[in-house]
Amino acid sequence: MSRFIDRVVLHVSAGKGGNGCASVHREKFKPLGGPDGGNGGRGGDVVLEVDSSVHTLLDFHFHPRAKATNGRQGEGGNREGGNGSDLVLKVPDGTVVLGTGGEILADMIGTGTRYVAAQGGRGGLGNAALSSKARKAPGFALLGEEGVERDLVLELKSVADVGLVGFPSAGKSSLVSVLSAAKPKIADYPFTTLQPNLGVVSSGDTTFTVADVPGLIPGASDGRGLGLDFLRHLERCAVLAHVVDCATLEPGRDPVSDVDALEAELAAYKPALTGDAGLGDLADRPRIVILNKADVPDAADLAEMVTPDFEQRGWPVFTISAVSREGLRPLTFALAKMVQEYREAHPPAAPKRQVIRPIAVDETGFSIIADPENPGGFIVRGTRPERWIRQTAFDNDEAVGYLADRLARLGVEDELVKMGAEPGCSVTIGDVSFEWEPQTPAGVDITRTGRGTDARLDQVDRIGAAERKHAHRVRRGLEAADPEDQ
Incomplete structure (x- = not known):
């Protein structure tokens, strides 16, 4: 017996953007070929489209999760990664897309009407796109961004005369x-x-x-x-x-x-x-x-x-x-x-064209507040800082140095000083927390070292958190002063 489903909750996940590639051109008799890492591909979108052959939301009742494909990673030779394929979900005419709070996101009337339910993540830049006069051969690339994940409520309102x-x-x-x-x-x-x-x-x-x-x-x-x-x-x-x-x-x-x-x-x-x-x-x-x-x-x-x-x-x-x-x-x-x-x-409803009305957003702005859960710590909020954190590979010192340069140019370092940030205090941006080092010069000429390293990160003489923890355990007699004596 067929079932009539007129309300479902749909979990949509767009594809992740591909990572950029860190590569240096190598060819016989051509030394110092320069960076040639390509950009990562864009993640696929999740798109809802009205189809006249679909009359119920039954498919989404049994398959409530939908995920688009990820973008591919960039490659050497300036080859960009392929974009992820968009996932097009067919919905019946008269479907209304609601947010979890009940707000109306789209009213889909007319065959062919489309709505981008979840947007794919942007691909990361390869080191060829990151090269500059000061950084001629970057030993790092940016990571791809995660795609949008959200829950949607689909309601079918019968289109009957x-x-x-x-x-x-x-x-x-x-x-x-x-x-x-x-x-x-x-x-x-x-x-x-x-x-x-x-x-x-x-x-x-x-x-x-x-x-x-x-x-x-x-x-x-x-x-x-x-x-x-x-x-x-x-x-x-x-x-x-x-x-x-x-x-x-x-x-x-x-x-x-x-x-x-x-x-x-x-x-x-x-x-x-x-x-x-x-x-x-x-x-x-x-x-x-x-x-x-x-x-x-x-x-x-x-x-x-x-x-x-x-x-x-x-x-x-x-x-x-x-x-x-x-x-x-x-x-x-x-x-x-x-x-x-x-x-x-009332003439027949024509397929609605998707009208994009961008909301004016000042991405150059950011704010810094005291961390309520960490005395002496700070939380940095802003579109650019949070995006840069997601794009950074923290296992690469050169990538971390590049992040420090970007934050310094945006004014985050100066603002932390004005707010009384102390060396070693906790600073949280997005999902990442780290110890702030004001002695690390950012935004200045970089001393060239090996690829994937940054000499500025080795100039810190202050005792780190791990060393302080070790000294504390030595004073309590829980560890030996020299790790080799254990």
Whole structure:
């Protein structure tokens, strides 16, 4: 049995950018060939795309994680690494992409509409791109950045022309089954329908879709019954049809009170997509009243009595029987006319073009605050410092020296001095903490040493944390003063 899934949580992970390559050109009779390490490739994006052949979110229910491929590492000979392949996920028309906080990220209407759900990481620069007048042959390269990882909520709002609304067992599923080729479950107990059923109806030259929304009850807009889960499927319906059970034997119920109760729920429901597709709120949608079960004698008499009450509201009223198919032909023509009028007033939705509106960000800025968990320590925050930390290979002294130069040029060193940072204090940038050494000259001419090394990192005479820890354990008699004596 097929399942209808209209809400899923999707974990998307974009691809990681490839690392840059640290390489020096080597060729016979050509010494000092210079750096020729290529850049790493970009990580693949995770993209959502509307496909007309997809009608449910069932695939994401069983496979809730999606990951794009990583970019390839750069190579020598100035060869750049290949970009990771984008992962394109097909979603049905009418899918709304929400963040974990409930904010709307994308409203995907129209075949071909695309949304980049997670952006791939940038590839790291190779040493050929890092060479300069002061650093002619870098012995390091930058690391690729991690791709974006995030959780998204996908909601499917059925794109149907006519939405059937009514109390449980009002005959909505039966009406869909006789108007179209759909075969929904039909039984004589409430809440038979647990998922929306869509049927395609043809009337003359007009073809439209009808959605059977699971039975609503008073309080549905507050979460009672099944209404809250399925009221959103009415947000894009052009016409709302009240299916009224004229043969109900429940005390206190009659066609007028049933419609009034449902109208109150429709008015109380606040669509997540205000002004969705230009249709406005549910209270403003065209209405039609369908008085069902006219094959029962008492029901036919009751339908005749309440028809003037609905006509006074300006709503078309049709008395039908889904069992004997009485009155279906006029109803079908009326629905087709209302749908056609809507289509003439609202042209078909074209695929939405992705409009990128960059937010102005001053990447040159940074801030330094005291570390609340480490007395005397500091935390540096900023787009550039945090990115540079992610790009640095800390097992390479030359790469660490290059990082120090970048931070000095940005003004991080001077700001730490102004805030009273002491030598050896803890400084945290991103996920990395290190001991600050103001004596290490940064941003000055570099004494050339071997590739992958930086002479400035060997000029520190202050006792490091490891040595202080060793001396403390020696004083307590836990270790020998000379490690060779142990």
